[in-house]
Amino acid sequence: MEQIKLKASLRETGGKQSAKKLRSQGLVPAVVYYHGDESVSIMVADKEISKIIHLAGGENVLINLTIENEKKAKPRAVIIKEVQRDPVKRSILHVDFNEISLAEKITVEIEIVAQGESIGVKQENGVLDHPLRMIKIQCLPVDMPKNIIVDVSNLKLNQSIHVKDLALSDKIKVLTDPELLLFHVKLHVEEVVEEVAAQTPELEVIREKKEEETPAAGGKAGAEKPKEELKKEAAKPEKK
Known part of the structure; x- marks a missing residue:
């Protein structure tokens, strides 16, 4: 380097x-x-x-x-x-x-960078997942890469690339778990939001309140006295 x-x-x-x-x-x-x-x-x-x-x-x-x-x-x-x-x-x-020291190996974290567009994304309605973006390596300072570029253009739907699949120089030792996932092409699924028709609670409360205040059809005539009876009661003389 x-x-x-x-x-x-x-x-x-x-x-x-x-x-x-x-x-x-x-x-x-x-x-x-x-x-x-x-x-x-x-x-x-x-x-x-x-x-x-x-x-x-x-x-x-x-x-x-x-x-x-x-x-x-x-x-x-x-x-x-x-x-x-x-x-x-x-x-x-x-x-x-x-x-x-240029003569001593160092341990550093290196960025993983994707290169290209995978077949699964272009032709199979897939999306590229990139869960692990840094890996830990050990090497001499002069052999330290700026980053690690991975070609993902041949990845098809449901195919993956793990740490163990990296093609690196013999001068670089990978310290990260080799089974960890770097890239994976998964099916792109669009979320469908269903609209649920529901009455507004406030309107329901108002409607219920109005129904409580409105008397029954025959209840109004029974509850109020006819006007003729009221006139007769008003005409009666007071007892002395």
Whole structure:
């Protein structure tokens, strides 16, 4: 794998305010770790590190890091360990590098990328399922791939590709379970939503209330006295 060159400068750790000041100057605070014990605080140009992350493949890139004003004149071979971003702007806030030995094998996660359109999708009303997108491998830094491209164009309906089906270099050891599923073409089924005709509860309540308030057909005449009887009662003299 080709090494990408990156220049950096030593920096003094000064907390959040110091880091904020660096970012305003177009610099990103970073740390280089070696075997998890030693660490060096550095700063890199935001423009340069962004280019590496976005255009060159991000974390699975072998970087030739030169730190200016450092006693150790020889460039360091590093890979990106972690990138911290602003949750809203997505700008880079901080980067952690791991220094590695080119003679020692490293363990990294590599992205699985589909290439082509499968027969099952084009001709058999299928849809391509891609459940596992990263696998773990072990290799020398110079043999580390940017990603693993898998040709899925020959996949028919109900056919699959597993981790064990990957054709990789003998220099790469796969650590992920070989039986795990990478790709599968399944039948595309459209969901049919059935509309159920139902009365609105509010209308039912109003209807029931009206029915309760309306008296029976013969009940109104029995409940109210005829007008003639009312007149007779009004004409009767009061008993003294």
